[in-house]
Amino acid sequence: MPSTHTTRPVVPIAVLVSGRGSNLEAILEAIDKKYITNGAAKVVISNRPDAPALDIARKHNVPAKILDDHGLPKKSWEYDQRTIRLLQEHGVKSQDGLILLSGYFRILTPEFVGLYERRILNIHPALLPAFPGLNAQKQALDHGAKVTGCTVHFVDKGVDTGPIILQTPVPVRDDDTVETLSQRILREEHRLYPEAVRLFTDGMLTVKERRVLLVE
């Protein structure tokens, strides 16, 4: 029986990191294991020279680049332009590339987001629109939520406001601390983010107003 799988061009992927990069690792492993077949990691860029995520990139033979943002504001078009140059040097272009934020502690300028429109994904440790911004797990605990979770979404010009691709709920327990809850959510993140990347690189996503739907 002939395969019904159409041949698609491989999507060049960049991952922007600031920290440990556990989601980066989940995605690189998903590529290694051929869970993601239509995406190739081209570069990992960190704004912090000491981000452990850089070692994860090197371990997987992905170019690991540092663009130190020391002394720059959290949102800077000057800095973003340096990032864009590096992305393009590694073949992650605005026409066909994919940018994944993975614990990236910078805010992208509207210019950067506009250039790579609908080609930048982020993962957030809450069920957006609940608990956006920093310390989402602590926000959920302090609010007394019984269910929180994680969200993979397109990045738009707001903070954690872009169209939602996938969400998974995670229960909050009475004896949870920020640490135990964060760990439980993180396990789901490591499953959810590769799944979203697979859907994107397989060309399965379409956006209708705010709703992200699977292509029929």
Added chain:
Amino acid sequence: MPSTHTTRPVVPIAVLVSGRGSNLEAILEAIDKKYITNGAAKVVISNRPDAPALDIARKHNVPAKILDDHGLPKKSWEYDQRTIRLLQEHGVKSQDGLILLSGYFRILTPEFVGLYERRILNIHPALLPAFPGLNAQKQALDHGAKVTGCTVHFVDKGVDTGPIILQTPVPVRDDDTVETLSQRILREEHRLYPEAVRLFTDGMLTVKERRVLLVE
């Protein structure tokens, strides 16, 4: 073997309704089936003379009262005082009673809420704090949420802001309409609200700042 179940006074329950009362029915059935053993329904009060919920009350032999609010504002201390009088006549007092809102299209005054502090519950068809207020299911769909759900919470002086007792997640499907999503959430509501009433009437809930915890 002796029962370890301590004898507790039965909690007198009132249910305030405006519409069909499907959650009312779930709760009355939970009492009939002895899923809820420490609560007794004393009165159902509707602000609308034609609420189908009144028939459900009568079918279960619970006094069904009409307090028509025609021409009154949605929030009225004068009206609430009439409600309180009726509650007290039926033995649902602020010291030991429990008030359940079930599709009640009125806003309680701070005076009413203050009198029955931590003794009024509501169910909301979303995972609060996401999508508070009216048309929560449509809000979730329009926002493109992939997970929504329902929430049982204590009523405080805000709208849908009180401490959360229980939540259940419900997936949103690509082909959902407001109707199909509402139905899927409603099935969970019918399970969740009786469970919250059981925990309350069994004296299992304690509130610590915003967090509602099970008594150890």
